[in-house]
Amino acid sequence: MDQTCVKIVIFRARTFSLFLTSLDLCRYHEQHSLPQIYPSLSEKYHFVGRSGNQVNAELLFGKVICLLFGAAWSPPFIDFLTCFKSFYSELQADEAPLEVIYVSFDRTKEEMLELMSTFPESWVSVPHGHNMINYLKLKYSIVVIPKLIVVRDNGSVITDKGVKEVRKRTKRCFTNWYNAANSSLALHD
Numbered sequence: 001m002d003q004t005c006v007k008i009v010i011f012r013a014r015t016f017s018l019f020l021t022s023l024d025l026c027r028y029h030e031q032h033s034l035p036q037i038y039p040s041l042s043e044k045y046h047f048v049g050r051s052g053n054q055v056n057a058e059l060l061f062g063k064v065i066c067l068l069f070g071a072a073w074s075p076p077f078i079d080f081l082t083c084f085k086s087f088y089s090e091l092q093a094d095e096a097p098l099e100v101i102y103v104s105f106d107r108t109k110e111e112m113l114e115l116m117s118t119f120p121e122s123w124v125s126v127p128h129g130h131n132m133i134n135y136l137k138l139k140y141s142i143v144v145i146p147k148l149i150v151v152r153d154n155g156s157v158i159t160d161k162g163v164k165e166v167r168k169r170t171k172r173c174f175t176n177w178y179n180a181a182n183s184s185l186a187l188h189d
Contacts, residue, residue, distance in 0.1 A: 047101065047124035050116050055124045061153050063097040064177045066162060067136060068123075069147040071105035072115040080146040080163055081118075087166050088120055091174055098174065103136050104128055105145055152181045 046054035068084070070077035091098055102125040106112035109128040116125055126132050136142070140149045140160065148162025158180045159165060165173040 046127075048113075048116075048127050049124055050119050050121055052113055059124070060099055060101075063099045063153060064158070064174070064181050065151050065153060066098065066100045067103055067140065067149040067151060068100055069103045069105065069137070069140075069142050069149070070145045071107075072111050073107070074105070074145050077146040080148075080167075084148070084166055085120060087171070088123075090171055092120070092122075094171075096174055097178070100124070101126065103133055103142075150177050 046056060049055045070081065072078070088098070088100065100120075100123040102112075102116065102119065102123060104112045104115075104125060106115065106128065112125065112128045116123070126136070139155075140147075140157070142149075146163050147160075148166065149160050150158040150162045152158060158177050162173075165176075
Protein backbone atom coordinates (compact mmCIF):
# COMPACT_ATOMS: atom_id res chain seq x y z
CA MET A 1 0.00 0.00 0.00
CA ASP A 2 1.83 3.04 -1.30
CA GLN A 3 -0.57 5.46 0.38
CA THR A 4 0.42 4.24 3.82
CA CYS A 5 2.90 6.37 5.66
CA VAL A 6 4.65 5.72 8.93
CA LYS A 7 4.66 8.49 11.49
CA ILE A 8 6.81 8.44 14.57
CA VAL A 9 5.91 10.64 17.46
CA ILE A 10 8.45 11.16 20.17
CA PHE A 11 7.19 12.35 23.51
CA ARG A 12 9.63 13.27 26.25
CA ALA A 13 8.69 14.14 29.78
CA ARG A 14 11.57 14.58 32.17
CA THR A 15 13.46 11.27 32.09
CA PHE A 16 10.60 9.31 30.57
CA SER A 17 10.63 8.89 26.81
CA LEU A 18 7.79 7.27 24.99
CA PHE A 19 8.33 6.29 21.40
CA LEU A 20 5.24 5.59 19.40
CA THR A 21 5.08 4.15 15.95
CA SER A 22 1.82 3.77 14.15
CA LEU A 23 0.61 3.30 10.62
CA ASP A 24 -1.56 6.13 9.44
CA LEU A 25 -3.57 5.77 6.25
CA CYS A 26 -3.04 9.43 5.45
CA ARG A 27 -5.85 10.44 3.14
CA TYR A 28 -8.26 7.81 4.44
CA HIS A 29 -8.26 9.16 7.99
CA GLU A 30 -8.89 12.72 6.87
CA GLN A 31 -11.93 11.77 4.80
CA HIS A 32 -13.76 9.44 7.19
CA SER A 33 -15.50 9.90 10.50
CA LEU A 34 -14.38 8.18 13.68
CA PRO A 35 -17.00 5.40 13.36
CA GLN A 36 -15.94 4.80 9.74
CA ILE A 37 -12.27 4.60 10.68
CA TYR A 38 -13.15 2.05 13.34
CA PRO A 39 -16.05 0.19 11.70
CA SER A 40 -16.83 -1.70 14.88
CA LEU A 41 -16.94 1.47 17.01
CA SER A 42 -20.70 1.87 17.05
CA GLU A 43 -21.54 -1.78 17.63
CA LYS A 44 -18.60 -3.67 19.11
CA TYR A 45 -16.02 -1.20 20.38
CA HIS A 46 -15.93 -0.70 24.10
CA PHE A 47 -14.21 1.85 26.23
CA VAL A 48 -13.07 1.17 29.77
CA GLY A 49 -15.13 2.62 32.61
CA ARG A 50 -13.78 3.90 35.89
CA SER A 51 -13.84 0.51 37.56
CA GLY A 52 -12.36 -1.32 34.56
CA ASN A 53 -15.74 -2.36 33.15
CA GLN A 54 -16.52 -2.19 29.42
CA VAL A 55 -18.61 0.75 28.23
CA ASN A 56 -20.27 0.78 24.81
CA ALA A 57 -19.02 3.44 22.38
CA GLU A 58 -22.56 4.46 21.43
CA LEU A 59 -22.50 6.96 24.31
CA LEU A 60 -20.47 9.29 22.06
CA PHE A 61 -22.91 9.92 19.27
CA GLY A 62 -24.52 13.34 19.17
CA LYS A 63 -22.32 14.79 21.90
CA VAL A 64 -19.33 17.06 22.27
CA ILE A 65 -16.35 14.83 23.07
CA CYS A 66 -13.31 15.81 25.09
CA LEU A 67 -10.23 13.72 24.42
CA LEU A 68 -8.19 14.14 27.59
CA PHE A 69 -4.55 13.14 27.04
CA GLY A 70 -2.58 12.66 30.23
CA ALA A 71 -0.82 10.43 32.72
CA ALA A 72 -0.73 9.90 36.46
CA TRP A 73 3.02 10.59 36.56
CA SER A 74 2.61 14.13 35.12
CA PRO A 75 2.26 16.91 37.74
CA PRO A 76 0.94 19.41 35.13
CA PHE A 77 -1.73 16.90 34.13
CA ILE A 78 -2.76 16.24 37.74
CA ASP A 79 -2.99 20.00 38.30
CA PHE A 80 -5.21 20.46 35.23
CA LEU A 81 -7.29 17.40 36.15
CA THR A 82 -8.48 19.10 39.34
CA CYS A 83 -9.62 22.15 37.36
CA PHE A 84 -11.22 20.03 34.62
CA LYS A 85 -13.17 17.83 37.04
CA SER A 86 -14.66 20.96 38.60
CA PHE A 87 -15.52 22.33 35.13
CA TYR A 88 -17.12 19.01 34.19
CA SER A 89 -19.18 18.87 37.40
CA GLU A 90 -20.62 22.32 36.71
CA LEU A 91 -21.61 21.26 33.20
CA GLN A 92 -23.17 18.02 34.38
CA ALA A 93 -25.34 19.97 36.79
CA ASP A 94 -26.74 21.64 33.65
CA GLU A 95 -27.01 18.23 31.88
CA ALA A 96 -24.61 19.31 29.13
CA PRO A 97 -24.15 16.80 26.26
CA LEU A 98 -20.45 16.25 26.95
CA GLU A 99 -18.43 13.05 27.16
CA VAL A 100 -14.83 12.69 28.30
CA ILE A 101 -12.49 10.04 26.93
CA TYR A 102 -9.20 9.65 28.76
CA VAL A 103 -6.33 8.76 26.42
CA SER A 104 -3.66 7.38 28.68
CA PHE A 105 0.09 7.90 28.60
CA ASP A 106 0.24 5.84 31.80
CA ARG A 107 3.00 3.26 31.93
CA THR A 108 0.78 0.41 33.15
CA LYS A 109 -2.86 -0.58 33.12
CA GLU A 110 -2.86 -0.55 36.92
CA GLU A 111 -1.52 3.01 37.00
CA MET A 112 -4.25 4.06 34.55
CA LEU A 113 -7.05 2.37 36.53
CA GLU A 114 -5.81 3.87 39.79
CA LEU A 115 -5.95 7.36 38.29
CA MET A 116 -9.34 6.64 36.70
CA SER A 117 -10.75 5.72 40.11
CA THR A 118 -10.58 9.46 40.88
CA PHE A 119 -12.53 10.42 37.72
CA PRO A 120 -16.25 11.17 37.59
CA GLU A 121 -18.26 7.98 37.06
CA SER A 122 -19.24 8.74 33.45
CA TRP A 123 -15.71 9.26 32.09
CA VAL A 124 -14.30 6.48 29.98
CA SER A 125 -10.88 5.57 28.64
CA VAL A 126 -9.43 3.95 25.58
CA PRO A 127 -8.24 0.53 26.85
CA HIS A 128 -4.60 0.60 27.97
CA GLY A 129 -2.30 -0.47 25.15
CA HIS A 130 -5.02 -0.36 22.46
CA ASN A 131 -3.87 0.74 19.00
CA MET A 132 -6.46 3.54 19.03
CA ILE A 133 -4.24 5.38 21.55
CA ASN A 134 -1.42 5.65 19.02
CA TYR A 135 -3.84 6.64 16.29
CA LEU A 136 -5.32 9.47 18.40
CA LYS A 137 -1.88 10.69 19.48
CA LEU A 138 -0.82 10.91 15.84
CA LYS A 139 -4.06 12.30 14.45
CA TYR A 140 -4.14 15.15 16.96
CA SER A 141 -0.33 15.65 17.11
CA ILE A 142 -0.02 15.13 20.85
CA VAL A 143 3.50 15.92 22.06
CA VAL A 144 2.83 17.38 25.50
CA ILE A 145 0.40 16.70 28.33
CA PRO A 146 -2.01 17.75 29.56
CA LYS A 147 -3.83 18.14 26.26
CA LEU A 148 -7.58 18.48 25.80
CA ILE A 149 -8.81 18.10 22.24
CA VAL A 150 -12.51 18.85 21.82
CA VAL A 151 -14.10 17.04 18.88
CA ARG A 152 -17.44 16.37 17.27
CA ASP A 153 -18.71 12.79 17.26
CA ASN A 154 -17.17 12.36 13.79
CA GLY A 155 -13.69 13.14 15.14
CA SER A 156 -13.32 16.58 13.55
CA VAL A 157 -11.66 19.13 15.82
CA ILE A 158 -13.62 21.90 17.48
CA THR A 159 -10.55 23.11 19.39
CA ASP A 160 -7.11 21.81 20.28
CA LYS A 161 -6.77 24.46 22.99
CA GLY A 162 -9.13 22.89 25.48
CA VAL A 163 -6.75 23.18 28.45
CA LYS A 164 -6.33 26.92 27.94
CA GLU A 165 -10.04 27.48 27.31
CA VAL A 166 -11.15 25.56 30.40
CA ARG A 167 -8.71 27.46 32.60
CA LYS A 168 -9.70 30.88 31.21
CA ARG A 169 -13.37 30.86 30.38
CA THR A 170 -15.03 28.17 32.46
CA LYS A 171 -18.52 27.24 31.26
CA ARG A 172 -18.58 29.75 28.39
CA CYS A 173 -16.17 27.64 26.41
CA PHE A 174 -18.58 24.68 26.42
CA THR A 175 -21.26 26.89 24.86
CA ASN A 176 -18.81 27.72 22.07
CA TRP A 177 -17.92 24.04 21.61
CA TYR A 178 -21.57 23.02 21.54
CA ASN A 179 -22.46 25.73 19.02
CA ALA A 180 -19.52 24.74 16.80
CA ALA A 181 -20.57 21.08 16.92
CA ASN A 182 -24.16 21.90 16.05
CA SER A 183 -23.34 24.40 13.30
CA SER A 184 -21.18 21.75 11.68
CA LEU A 185 -24.00 19.23 11.91
CA ALA A 186 -26.40 21.70 10.33
CA LEU A 187 -24.03 22.23 7.40
CA HIS A 188 -23.92 18.49 6.70
CA ASP A 189 -27.70 17.94 6.87
